[in-house]
Amino acid sequence: MTSKDEKEWDLVIRPTSGWFQLHLRDLWHYRDLLRMFVWRDFVAVYKQTILGPIWFFIQPLLTTATFTIIFSGVAKISTDGLPPLLFYLAGTTPWNYFATCLTKTSTTFKDNASLFGKVYFPRLIMPLSVVISTLIQFVIQFATLGVALLWFLSKGIVLHPDVTGIIVGTPALILMLGGLGLGFGIIISSLTTKYRDLAFLVAFGVQLAMYATPVVYPLSSVPEKYRFWLSCNPMTGIIESFRAIYLGQGFFSWPLLVYSGCVTALALLLGVLVFNRVEKNFMDTV
Amino acid sequence: MRSSVIKVENVSKLYRLGQVGTGTIQHDINRWWHRVRGKDDPYAKVGVSNDRTRKAGAADSTDYVWALKEVDFTVEQGEVLGLIGRNGAGKSTVLKLLSRVTAPTSGSIKVKGRIASLLEVGTGFHPELSGRENIYLNGAILGMRRQEITSKLDEIVDFSGCAAYLDTPVKRYSSGMYVRLAFAVAAYLEPEILIVDEVLAVGDAEFQKRCLSRMDKVSKLGKTVIFVSHNMSAMQSLCTSILRIADGRARVKSRNVEQEINSYLHDCRAAQPSFPVALEDGTRILGLELNPPILASGQSLSMIFDMEFSSETVVTDFAPIIYNQAGVRTGVMDGRGKLALPKTFSAGRHRLRFDIVTLPLMPGDYVAGLYLRTHSAWVNHECLGDIQVISDAGMEISSYPVEHLGILNVNFSAAKI
Numbered sequence: 001m002t003s004k005d006e007k008e009w010d011l012v013i014r015p016t017s018g019w020f021q022l023h024l025r026d027l028w029h030y031r032d033l034l035r036m037f038v039w040r041d042f043v044a045v046y047k048q049t050i051l052g053p054i055w056f057f058i059q060p061l062l063t064t065a066t067f068t069i070i071f072s073g074v075a076k077i078s079t080d081g082l083p084p085l086l087f088y089l090a091g092t093t094p095w096n097y098f099a100t101c102l103t104k105t106s107t108t109f110k111d112n113a114s115l116f117g118k119v120y121f122p123r124l125i126m127p128l129s130v131v132i133s134t135l136i137q138f139v140i141q142f143a144t145l146g147v148a149l150l151w152f153l154s155k156g157i158v159l160h161p162d163v164t165g166i167i168v169g170t171p172a173l174i175l176m177l178g179g180l181g182l183g184f185g186i187i188i189s190s191l192t193t194k195y196r197d198l199a200f201l202v203a204f205g206v207q208l209a210m211y212a213t214p215v216v217y218p219l220s221s222v223p224e225k226y227r228f229w230l231s232c233n234p235m236t237g238i239i240e241s242f243r244a245i246y247l248g249q250g251f252f253s254w255p256l257l258v259y260s261g262c263v264t265a266l267a268l269l270l271g272v273l274v275f276n277r278v279e280k281n282f283m284d285t286v
Numbered sequence: 287m288r289s290s291v292i293k294v295e296n297v298s299k300l301y302r303l304g305q306v307g308t309g310t311i312q313h314d315i316n317r318w319w320h321r322v323r324g325k326d327d328p329y330a331k332v333g334v335s336n337d338r339t340r341k342a343g344a345a346d347s348t349d350y351v352w353a354l355k356e357v358d359f360t361v362e363q364g365e366v367l368g369l370i371g372r373n374g375a376g377k378s379t380v381l382k383l384l385s386r387v388t389a390p391t392s393g394s395i396k397v398k399g400r401i402a403s404l405l406e407v408g409t410g411f412h413p414e415l416s417g418r419e420n421i422y423l424n425g426a427i428l429g430m431r432r433q434e435i436t437s438k439l440d441e442i443v444d445f446s447g448c449a450a451y452l453d454t455p456v457k458r459y460s461s462g463m464y465v466r467l468a469f470a471v472a473a474y475l476e477p478e479i480l481i482v483d484e485v486l487a488v489g490d491a492e493f494q495k496r497c498l499s500r501m502d503k504v505s506k507l508g509k510t511v512i513f514v515s516h517n518m519s520a521m522q523s524l525c526t527s528i529l530r531i532a533d534g535r536a537r538v539k540s541r542n543v544e545q546e547i548n549s550y551l552h553d554c555r556a557a558q559p560s561f562p563v564a565l566e567d568g569t570r571i572l573g574l575e576l577n578p579p580i581l582a583s584g585q586s587l588s589m590i591f592d593m594e595f596s597s598e599t600v601v602t603d604f605a606p607i608i609y610n611q612a613g614v615r616t617g618v619m620d621g622r623g624k625l626a627l628p629k630t631f632s633a634g635r636h637r638l639r640f641d642i643v644t645l646p647l648m649p650g651d652y653v654a655g656l657y658l659r660t661h662s663a664w665v666n667h668e669c670l671g672d673i674q675v676i677s678d679a680g681m682e683i684s685s686y687p688v689e690h691l692g693i694l695n696v697n698f699s700a701a702k703i
Binding site: 008009010011012013014015016029030032033035036040043044047048114115116117118119120121194195280281283284285 | 293301302311314382383385386387388389390391392393394395396397398399400401403409410412414415419422423426427428429430431432455662
């Protein structure tokens with residue numbers, strides 16, 4: 001078959017396409033759908049609730065309060081000399097963003113089987129919309145940290161937020177959080193269309209991973225011999241950097257951040273490739 | 287000659303039967319090992335043709351089945367192609383491949399222009415969102431741009447007849463309104479190729495008429511339509527050609543619509559229904575008893591369905607339907623409403639009995655079917671059993687022409703006033 005013959009047609013459906021045929025133009029054509037999904041997720045969650053979007057604030061505040069009581073009050077774990085409220089808030093909100101992105105996107109194929117089974121659109125729209133709508137939630141929650149920070153500063157507590165760091169670093173760090181969550185999430189969702197075993201691991205795996213990340217404790221309190229292993233976790237650099245730029249107390253290191261960035265890029269690339277490969281036939285096995 | 291817009295070449299689709307479990311991984315590893323060495327898929331070879339009468343566990347049974355085997359056809363610009371075939375023949379698989387929901391196992395499909403499918407209306411509707419919000423959402427899912435929807439919003443709302451409920455969440459809609467709204471969105475989508483599957487199963491007569499005229503209009507604009515329905519009279523009036531699919535293979539496409547439909551209906555009646563009929567979610571129709579199968583007009587008829595549910599199942603529709611020889615739905619019994627069909631059935635076997643007090647049908651041959659929809663699967667089976675209506679011995683009437691469908695039992699009196 002000649003390539004001239006192929007050009008006459010707008011679309012050629014074949015059993016499997018190449019690894020690198022990503023149909024990115026398709027994705028662009030469906031950008032309005034992405035926007036609709038983001039908006040739907042955001043609006044629909046709190047319909048028929050009295051407090052509505054206020055729930056966005058209640059969740060992180062309750063988590064922080066619990067951590068403050070248990071880890072700081074009862075277990076007396078160090079908070080690097082920071083007020084516990086700020087310390088946990090700066091750790092849990094970014095962690096939650098990553099964890100939510102990961103768990104929500106890891107069930108993309110399973111949760112949307114009935115929709116995917118009826119109509120075609122670039123499947124990647126779905127996990128992308130999850131990451132973006134969760135981002136909106138994260139930004140609102142992160143504003144809580146800003147308010148708390150200003151309140152503590154006004155009370156005269158000595159903190160050293162790095163303003164240029166905040167302006168430059170925040171978008172980059174958020175990009176890494178979302179990218180990591182999305183990358184690992186779609187890898188898992190692609191691997192679990194046929195064999196669901198891995199899905200069982202995700203739920204408690206994410207919980208365990210939180211303890212392998214300096215979320216409820218600072219990296220500085222970790223014994224020297226474990227520090228290397230903890231640094232292998234790409235989330236370590238990100239969470240510590242958040243604390244460093246917002247609260248002026250944390251382990252900020254360029255090599256660690258570059259490492260996190262590389263892992264993010266790799267996870268994303270691998271994820272998109274595997275996802276693209278699976279999306280064509282997953283309906284037969286999901 | 288007009289140009290072809292769809293070219294299906296040698297397309298096959300292999301499905302795996304049975305459950306995915308520990309055993310499957312052995313096959314996967316074996317298949318991967320064959321591929322690494324550049325050999326053919328060892329399981330694709332043993333797949334058998336799509337013949338539903340084959341019993342599970344028979345000697346030649348394998349875990350794989352060809353839902354479609356070496357299907358070839360082309361569709362030309364402006365053609366309205368009707369796909370006919372029995373349940374499970376592979377019609378839906380063809381539509382799924384065309385709409386890119388799943389990929390073929392071998393072969394290729396070439397398409398010119400934008401394809402949009404109306405496989406099942408209401409896909410992607412979010413119950414919490416209002417009618418207006420869902421129009422935008424549904425349109426976007428079907429590939430419309432936002433301004434495209436905005437420019438057609440008035441027409442869509444007008445066509446659906448839901449203007450008063452536009453800001454009400456669709457979960458409060460009746461099922462008829464829901465379908466009307468969903469169809470309206472898709473009807474104004476205006477793709478080059480429209481795929482329509484069984485939309486006419488729901489909705490009132492007036493709405494069905496509007497759908498048909500809309501589709502007629504679309505095809506007159508030079509758009510191509512591929513249409514699957516059990517409504518043979520609609521097929522006959524809309525389609526310009528018919529492709530019949532049997533056991534996963536396509537017959538030659540025919541432009542003689544009427545003859546093709548009649549021969550299909552004839553074959554359908556000749557074939558014995560094969561029980562059990564299984565749905566995707568494990569629900570099975572074990573049998574249908576028609577008592578009596580031969581009766582006179584106006585006598586009573588019992589339809590007794592034996593059902594098996596693999597787990598607790600939500601049944602949203604259970605509607606026995608009687609078709610006449612032309613495939614027209616002459617009578618329907620709706621299990622909802624007054625009959626108070628249970629919403630959920632527990633796992634196990636159930637017997638559902640419908641007693642028609644007087645059957646008001648003209649003498650002739652009829653077929654009993656069933657439209658069944660559960661929470662996650664559905665089937666529209668149009669030949670589960672034969673009903674023969676003979677003329678009442680007491681009735682001294684000559685036979686009516688075929689356009690008379692019903693004969694009504696009435697009490698009559700005459701008095702001088």
